[in-house]
Amino acid sequence: MSDRVVQRALELLPGVGCIVDLYDMSFVWASEEVMKIFGYTKEEIMHIKCYETLDEKNQEQEWEKIMAERLEKGRGNTAVFVKNKAGKLMRLKMQHQIFGADGGMYMAAKEFEVEDVG
Numbered sequence: 001m002s003d004r005v006v007q008r009a010l011e012l013l014p015g016v017g018c019i020v021d022l023y024d025m026s027f028v029w030a031s032e033e034v035m036k037i038f039g040y041t042k043e044e045i046m047h048i049k050c051y052e053t054l055d056e057k058n059q060e061q062e063w064e065k066i067m068a069e070r071l072e073k074g075r076g077n078t079a080v081f082v083k084n085k086a087g088k089l090m091r092l093k094m095q096h097q098i099f100g101a102d103g104g105m106y107m108a109a110k111e112f113e114v115e116d117v118g
Contacts, residue, residue, distance in 0.1 A: 005029075008101040009108035013075075017112055022098070022105040025049040037092070037114055039085035053082045074098045078109075081117070091115040 006029055009016045019029040027045050035045055038053060069078070075097040082092050093113040099106055 002102045005101045005104070005106060008099055009097070009106065012099050013095070013097040013108045013110055015110045016108045017094075017110045018108070020107045020109075022107055028106070033112065037084065037090075037112060038082075044085075053084075089117050091117050 005019065006016075009019050009029075017031045018027055018034045020026065021028050026047075026049055030042065030045050035042060038045065040048070069076070075095075077093065077095050079091055079093045081089060083089055091114070093111075093115075094109040095111045096107055096109045099108065
């Protein structure tokens with residue numbers, strides 16, 4: 001992961017909590033806050049795809065809808081149902097920004113609000 005990608009994300013979305021590569025939907029950078037929310041270590045979170053954290057019953061439909069909206073707008077606010085490493089269901093609200101850097105497309109997110117739902 002290029003430092004330029006992180007730098008660009010910080011320029012566009014100060015206080016960024018995570019960066020996802022839109023090519024394969026992998027986490028490429030995550031803050032301590034994000035790792036605590038999901039319950040993963042830095043090494044673990046870098047080996048999962050962000051859609052793997054979605055609640056399975058809503059996974060495919062929800063993910064397609066969310067990504068279509070994000071790509072269309074480029075930036076905005078999103079809420080999604082996710083599960084942490086322990087399997088606890090949460091509603092996660094965040095602000096996001098889509099951007100290009102180093103020949104790739106990325107999504108940065110910040111301002112995470114967590115609601116426990118189960």
